[in-house]
Ligand code: NAP
């Protein structure tokens with residue numbers, strides 16, 4: 001399905017996939033999905049509720065109990081996941097355009113993130129057939145034989161946000177399937193439609209009916225029903241810290257396994273000896289990529305006094321040159337934010353920053369009259385206790401402050417309830433690794449930003465989350481370990 005081909009009259013909204021069949025929500029209700037660049041309706045989404053969640057969980061449970069997926073030989077499962085990747089790559093042009101219409105990101109970024117979604121399937125396909133437990137000597141002696149089995153955790157609820165919708169659905173679905181789970185996917189209400197394409201591709205590639213189910217709907221209704229469901233074994237969530245907290249509470253009912261990728265307020269430390277030509281674009285891109293709507297966004301900048309003025313001037317100049325527009329227009333480097341709600345929220349933070357005494361050196365205004373465009377915004381000399389320095393804005397807003405002593409900067413960097421990411425720019429190996437050790441965050445970059453790989457675990461310290469995605473740890477998060485002991489004689 002190509003977005004924009006629907007209009008109100010032809011909207012079908014059979015956007016739920018349960019046990020291999022597309023259907024409308026039990027409520028019969030739908031909501032519109034908007035293009036954030038022009039505020040036009042691009043399609044309609046069914047508003048699933050607890051009844052649909054019940055049906056989807058029942059389908060996933062049946063598929064799990066019948067071992068519809070796990071009973072396929074590992075080479076066949078691996079081949080199917082590779083086929084998912086192949087099909088994503090074959091449809092990349094359309095999928096990327098859809099992603100832009102739904103999310104607003106520039107086309108280059110949409111192509112890269114959707115390509116990254118395909119890579120997730122390839123990476124985790126490679127694990128299938130290589131998952132094994134362990135054995136060893138037992139204290140009781142040779143009369144007993146002990147070994148462990150790694151088994152899928154069961155039915156996994158995958159809850160995805162709107163800031164990288166297709167990619168993040170892949171990042172959850174691929175390890176869940178590699179581990180042998182069956183799943184219920186809940187996309188964000190603002191970005192549900194392209195997920196239909198992913199689920200179609202997964203089915204067409206040969207994943208059996210019931211193994212991947214899709215329930216669209218509001219987070220407070222469909223999402224809440226899913227995370228509280230007694231027959232869901234595991235929740236993998238990416239989104240806001242407040243909703244993460246609600247999920248932990250809802251999961252307590254049956255002690256669901258929970259992994260959470262939550263927010264951040266990631267510090268970026270630039271030392272006097274940094275390579276300015278390298279640091280300027282990296283600092284800028286670290287916050288402005290995807291209009292600041294990235295969990296790892298480097299939103300707090302601490303720059304040493306000797307480089308501070310030059311750095312801020314250069315970052316502000318480069319920010320002023322960013323081409324803002326519809327992500328489908330050639331040359332666009334920054335699109336709109338996702339929704340009117342996020343637009344109001346981000347503009348509120350910008351007004352708050354000015355009111356709290358931060359010096360606005362660049363941007364700060366809406367761009368155009370249609371679409372949710374916000375200028376790349378830079379605050380200088382932001383007071384440490386200013387809201388823009390403390391809260392996750394999730395918009396194109398960088399707040400900077402100078403420092404003299406590296407120890408002070410590290411203390412400021414750590415004075416946050418978040419711990420998702422951070423970066424340091426310096427030519428000194430000693431200082432780079434000192435900062436890398438000292439900053440309490442799950443991801444730390446030296447002289448670069450947001451360079452990620454499937455081989456490396458991804459996740460947060462403190463209130464930035466629980467657990468890790470990607471790598472062996474990402475797979476482990478969808479598995480249980482069983483110890484088996486046999487008496488031999
Ligand atoms: P959110 O509410 O946390 O949404 C994330 C996902 O959770 C969506 O699929 C959402 O569905 C669903 N959800 C919402 N309430 C739920 C509940 N009670 N139980 C289960 N699932 C639920 O995030 P948001 O409201 O879209 O964005 C608000 C802020 O969250 C942003 O400004 C940003 O600070 C943060 N955020 C962080 C990330 C990240 O990558 N860490 C991503 C997105 C947002 P609906 O979309 O239907 O509500």
Ligand code: MG
Nearest residue numbers: 219220240243
């Ligand atoms: Mg929400």
